Amino acid sequence: MSEQIRRKSKYLSWLLRHGARETGLTMDAAGWAPVIEVLATARMSRATLEAVVRDNNKNRLQLDGGRVRASQGHSLDGTPVTLDALEASWDVWAGRGPLWHGTRIEVIESIARTGVRAQSRTHVHLADALDSTVGKRANIAVMLQIDPAALRAAGQEVYVSPNGVVLVRMVPPSCIVGLRAMTRRAKQQQPALRAVMGLSAPA
Numbered sequence: 482m483s484e485q486i487r488r489k490s491k492y493l494s495w496l497l498r499h500g501a502r503e504t505g506l507t508m509d510a511a512g513w514a515p516v517i518e519v520l521a522t523a524r525m526s527r528a529t530l531e532a533v534v535r536d537n538n539k540n541r542l543q544l545d546g547g548r549v550r551a552s553q554g555h556s557l558d559g560t561p562v563t564l565d566a567l568e569a570s571w572d573v574w575a576g577r578g579p580l581w582h583g584t585r586i587e588v589i590e591s592i593a594r595t596g597v598r599a600q601s602r603t604h605v606h607l608a609d610a611l612d613s614t615v616g617k618r619a620n621i622a623v624m625l626q627i628d629p630a631a632l633r634a635a636g637q638e639v640y641v642s643p644n645g646v647v648l649v650r651m652v653p654p655s656c657i658v659g660l661r662a663m664t665r666r667a668k669q670q671q672p673a674l675r676a677v678m679g680l681s682a683p684a
Contacts, residue, residue, distance in 0.1 A: 489525055490533045494541055496523060497551040499559035510566035512550040519549055540644035553642040555603050564603055564650065571640040574647050579659070580607040580629055580639075582652065583621030586667055586674065593678050597625070597652035604640075604648040611661065613645075622667040623674065626659030627652055659683070 496519065501508040504522050508514045520530060534544045543550050553571075555562045582597055582605065599605050611624060629639055632649055635656060640648045660675050662668040675682060 486529070486532055486536055489523065489529060490537050490541075492523055493519070493530075493533055494551060494554075497542065497549065498554045499556040501560045503559065508550075508561055510561060510563045511570040512555055512560065512562045512567065513545075513548040514550060516544070516547050516549050543643055552644040553604065553606070553646050553648060556601050557603055558601060562603060567603055568638070568640055571642050571648065574609075574629070574639040574641040576609055576629060576639075576647075578609065578629075580609055580627040580632075580647055581611055581613075581661075582607050582625045582627060583663075584623055584625060586622045586670060589623065589674050589677050592625070592657070593654055596654045596656070599651060604650055605652055607639075607647040607649060607652075609645075609647055622662070622664045624661040624663055625652075625657050625678075626661065627656050628658045631656040631658070654678075 496504060496506065497512065497514060500506070501514065506514050506522055507518055516527070516530065520527060523530075530549065531544065534542045534549070541552055541554070543552055553567075555567070584592065584597070597605050607627065632639055632652065635653050637649050637651065637653070637656075642648060657678060658680070660671070660678055660680055662671040662674070667674065672682070
């Protein structure tokens with residue numbers, strides 16, 4: 482990916498995830514925006530837009546004829562998207578295997594009390610494998626193992642976006658069934674982190 486395409490990709494991701502209200506971009510409740518407006522706002526050609534969509538390493542953007550959107554990751558405050566409209570545009574995730582959420586050591590106590598919350602985003606991002614390239618941030622300290630059956634039993638439907646990110650509105654503490662330390666510091670603190678989460682040591 483060229484540096485120009487990289488810069489355009491970052492801007493489009495911001496625009497379509499967070500910047501619609503700030504820029505006055507027209508966007509529907511499922512995150513779709515008119516291509517003609519996006520091109521004018523981003524000052525780019527259709528060919529450049531197509532290159533950004535094609536070359537994005539995590540397939541964050543969807544292009545469908547005269548409309549384009551971010552696959553997921555929208556801000557509630559920065560866009561007119563709604564949770565219901567987004568979920569209606571995604572598939573229900575039917576997997577049974579464990580899900581994973583990457584996080585920082587500093588927020589483990591808060592997660593133990595209230596679970597994983599989407600904060601300013603619409604949904605919590607999950608991954609269906611520890612080595613997944615989507616659904617988790619780079620350089621995370623701890624991966625939390627989440628039981629999808631427990632999520633569904635708690636009334637939390639699980640979805641998957643077109644680029645493979647697994648999404649849920651929130652993760653209750655009771656649905657977190659494991660913890661995997663990913664950094665040296667986290668490994669040193671792993672017994673204490675498990676204790677905070679109320680998790681037993683792995684067999």
